[in-house]
Amino acid sequence: MVLVTSTVPELSGDELRRLYRLLTSVRQLDLAAVAWQRQGIIPGYAPELGQEAAQVGSAFAMDTSRDFIFPTYREMGAALTLGVDMVEYMATHKASWHGGLYDPVTTRLAPIQAVVGGSVLHAVGWAHGQRLAAAPASGRPADEMPADGLPAALTYFGDGASSQGDIHEAMNFAAVLKAPVVFFVQNNGWAISLPTSAQVAGGTVAARAAGYGMKALTVDGNDVTAVVRATREALAHARAGLGPVLIEAMTYRRGPHSTSDDPGRYRTLEDERRDAGADPVALLAEQLLSAGHADQDFLDAAHADAVAAAEVVRLGVQELKPRPGAEMFEFVFAETTQQLTDQASAWRKESEHD
Numbered sequence: 001m002v003l004v005t006s007t008v009p010e011l012s013g014d015e016l017r018r019l020y021r022l023l024t025s026v027r028q029l030d031l032a033a034v035a036w037q038r039q040g041i042i043p044g045y046a047p048e049l050g051q052e053a054a055q056v057g058s059a060f061a062m063d064t065s066r067d068f069i070f071p072t073y074r075e076m077g078a079a080l081t082l083g084v085d086m087v088e089y090m091a092t093h094k095a096s097w098h099g100g101l102y103d104p105v106t107t108r109l110a111p112i113q114a115v116v117g118g119s120v121l122h123a124v125g126w127a128h129g130q131r132l133a134a135a136p137a138s139g140r141p142a143d144e145m146p147a148d149g150l151p152a153a154l155t156y157f158g159d160g161a162s163s164q165g166d167i168h169e170a171m172n173f174a175a176v177l178k179a180p181v182v183f184f185v186q187n188n189g190w191a192i193s194l195p196t197s198a199q200v201a202g203g204t205v206a207a208r209a210a211g212y213g214m215k216a217l218t219v220d221g222n223d224v225t226a227v228v229r230a231t232r233e234a235l236a237h238a239r240a241g242l243g244p245v246l247i248e249a250m251t252y253r254r255g256p257h258s259t260s261d262d263p264g265r266y267r268t269l270e271d272e273r274r275d276a277g278a279d280p281v282a283l284l285a286e287q288l289l290s291a292g293h294a295d296q297d298f299l300d301a302a303h304a305d306a307v308a309a310a311e312v313v314r315l316g317v318q319e320l321k322p323r324p325g326a327e328m329f330e331f332v333f334a335e336t337t338q339q340l341t342d343q344a345s346a347w348r349k350e351s352e353h354d
């Protein structure tokens with residue numbers, strides 16, 4: 001199943017230790033966020049328990065000095081790996097600000113996207129723009145690649161999203177235009193209550209890439225080293241102007257779809273135990289110990305630091321205040337319209353808000 005080629009080097013001990021710290025931080029923050037929802041600190045959250053390796057590994061492979069990442073609503077692990085401020089990220093789950101309060105341009109992370117499949121279209125548009133920008137004089141996509149290759153987009157979506165028409169349009173255009181995009185599907189077995197078998201004809205998303213003449217990699221999404229190497233391989237292909245790549249990371253949504261979902265209504269604990277595969281955090285711990293790259297003290301320290309960091313985020317989230325309502329008029333267009341200005345003043349008169 002794992003199609004990582006030998007041209008992608010093995011990860012170093014230092015990289016593996018960094019990845020372990022990231023996986024542990026994501027695991028602890030994710031568990032904490034579910035608890036915050038139960039405690040009434042945030043109204044809702046989409047857990048990613050079990051998907052840490054898929055998210056951390058893929059984001060870890062990116063070059064944040066030039067690439068751009070387009071998330072769904074479940075990519076806290078990718079955001080944390082990019083170094084996004086986690087209070088600003090969690091603002092969307094506190095309902096303080098839709099899409100997160102972080103700056104997408106400096107963090108290289110597009111706003112959190114709840115429209116299933118929506119981020120994939122944005123990624124293709126952005127990536128096509130990179131090829132146009134590489135040959136501005138001609139007004140056409142560059143044929144000659146810059147020496148260090150093109151900036152690339154990484155876009156996340158789920159097995160459920162892959163059944164949407166938008167995904168077909170995005171992939172077809174990306175392949176025709178040879179846009180530097182990595183389509184990263186987290187096949188976590190579920191689209192809310194529907195198993196993959198009930199909504200992905202043929203049972204595999206990766207197989208569809210052939211229809212677009214697109215390179216595809218299927219990878220064990222619970223093994224972070226496999227994910228990093230697959231993403232690096234895909235990026236090299238996209239940067240060279242050879243076109244987009246589809247990565248299908250096989251993983252499992254161990255928790256509910258969101259904090260308002262009860263998976264006990266459509267699957268049993270036995271199903272979960274049978275289908276979940278390896279725990280990504282435990283798997284990397286085993287790999288580190290058996291290769292002699294880390295000892296138990298390192299793992300314990302990473303855990304303690306992650307718990308403490310999640311607690312700092314909680315305090316920040318609790319401090320978050322509502323944003324001024326007038327901002328809803330300010331971020332619609334770069335240059336506002338008369339109609340919007342009129343609406344804003346009518347809203348002020350009616351609501352007495354500032």
Ligand SMILES: Cc1ncc(C[n+]2csc(CCOP(=O)(O)OP(=O)(O)O)c2C)c(N)n1
Pocket residue numbers: 074114115116117157158159160161162188190191192253257
């Ligand atoms: C366009 C659109 N249709 C439907 C929904 C409702 N919805 C939210 S999540 C979801 C399932 C998505 O499943 P998948 O793509 O596998 O992602 P996962 O939640 O497993 O990460 C649906 C149907 C939505 N948010 N947007």
Ligand SMILES: [Mg+2]
Pocket residue numbers: 158159160186187188189190191192
């Ligand atoms: Mg899914």
